Amino acid sequence: MTHSGNGTAVVGAGLVGSLTALLLANRGHEVHVYERRKDPRKVGDAVGRSINLALSERGWRALEKAGAVDAVREIAMPVKARCMHGRDGSLTYQPYGLPGKGRFGHDQCIYSVARGPLNRILLEAAEAKGGVQVHFEHRLSDFRYNADGLTLDFEDQGEVTHKRILGTDGAFSAVRQRMMKTDRFDFSQSYLEHGYKEIAMPPNGQGGFAIDPQALHIWPRGHFMLMALPNPDKTFTCTLFAPFDGPDGFSEIPDAQSARAYFESHFPDVLDLVPNFDKDWNTNPTSSLVTTRCNPWHIENRVLLMGDAAHAIVPFYGQGMNSGFEDARVLSDLLDEYGGDPSQTEWGDIMSKFTELRKANGDAIGDLALRNFVEMRDRTGDPHFLLQKRIERRLADLHPERWIPLYSMVTFSHLPYVDALAIGHIQDGIMAEVMDRPDINSAWDGTEVEHHALELAAQRVPSPANS
Secondary structure, eight states, X not given: OOOOOOSEEEEOOSHHHHHHHXXXXXXXXXXXEEOSSOOHHHHOOOSSOOOOEEEOHXXXXXXXXXXXXXXHXXXXXXXXXXXXXXXXXXXXXXXXXXXXXXXXXXXXXEEXXXXXXXXXXXXXXXXXXXXXXXXXXXXXXXXXXXXXXXXXXXXXXXXXXXXXXXXXXXXXXXXXXXXXXXXXXXXXXXXXXXXXXXXXXXXXXXXXXXXXXXXXXXXXXXXXXXXXXXXXXXXXXXXXXXXSSSTTSGGGOOSHHHHHHHHHHHOTXXXXXXXXXXXXXXXXXXXXXXXXXEEOSEETTTEEEOTHHHHOOOSTTSOHHHHHHHHHHHHHHHHHHXXXXXXXXXXHHHHHHHHHHHHHHHHHHHHHHHHHHHIIIXXXXXXXXXXXXXXXXXXXXXXXXXXXXHHHXXXXXXXXXXXXXXXXXXXXXXXXXXXXXXXXXXXXXXXXXXXXXXXXXXXXXXXXXXX
């Protein structure tokens, strides 16, 4: 037996689990965190599977509540715009948000952070609290209910009893797999036909960034694309998203030599900037992309799912981590609402309310992420679409209280995802009418187009209010 425990077991010491443990510890809760992997601070981070993370307002708000903003800011790179690379070498920029409206005196922007350093910051902050213990190399195999709570069984590590379990153990959650054995538990998973592989872009010969570090770079090529995000060490993480099978798919790129030919054909401006291309291609895995949904997210006052364990999504809105951090913040808010004394916490009410608040939003951000994949892959190279974005940007600049683009609602506000998705559908209809004007190419920046769009918005769009 590992030990005799009370309090809360957090299964999964990744980003959401570490932040959740920290927020609980800040309120005086006893927390034991269990992680199947070895301590990454001792063995290093896994390479080739990171997909650099885009930290935005929902994530910052959760870090703020946890007292971790200053430490995370040290490793976060502001990214102010998308930069689309055309086949002809042309560059097109799309700013993410409004000038002067972001955190730390920046324009509204996202922040590129590497998973490993961020995870270490949160782990160490949680461990610094007296009520948190982290147990690595503890792979959960099962749990069962008893009079005192739940008994957790770990492969090769025995068993331990806790009052409750918070499952933060990712898209292939062992906690969720056990919940699936209970009656009337719904679960689905859906894989994209696309996978991804990462390639590192090192600093240039002068030790600086090889390409613009204030942009997320996208090479849209229809049914596949390349993306690059900057890191504080002057590198970029480049990620190829392509079908597993069929034309231009991974099945047609069996080795580094064919991958070079693929890049020369589709991304000719990249190869000279990645001197370790062959090694990275041969070493880094080709990984899959999955969306999962389940219901309910909790069982009585005993078990609760959070983050990817409850709602794994594809990475194309940059909201996987942010939505998981928002889960942790909402749980913390509920703990505040239902009483600060850990011994008097009504966990049944909290878990039920958490599921009520977060389930619909988890489904909505999953839909939004799939939608944004199509936009990034197919539409960011379409002149008609780029004109539409310029019109929306102009409306937001001139009338920020009357037109908030969907991306801004998702990334720079705390409006529930489900509300943002609903308003986004309405805005789609408005912009379809605006873009259907026969004079749109010449009149797009005139007052007539502006007033037309705003009139339709006033009739159809409810006023979004941050929560």
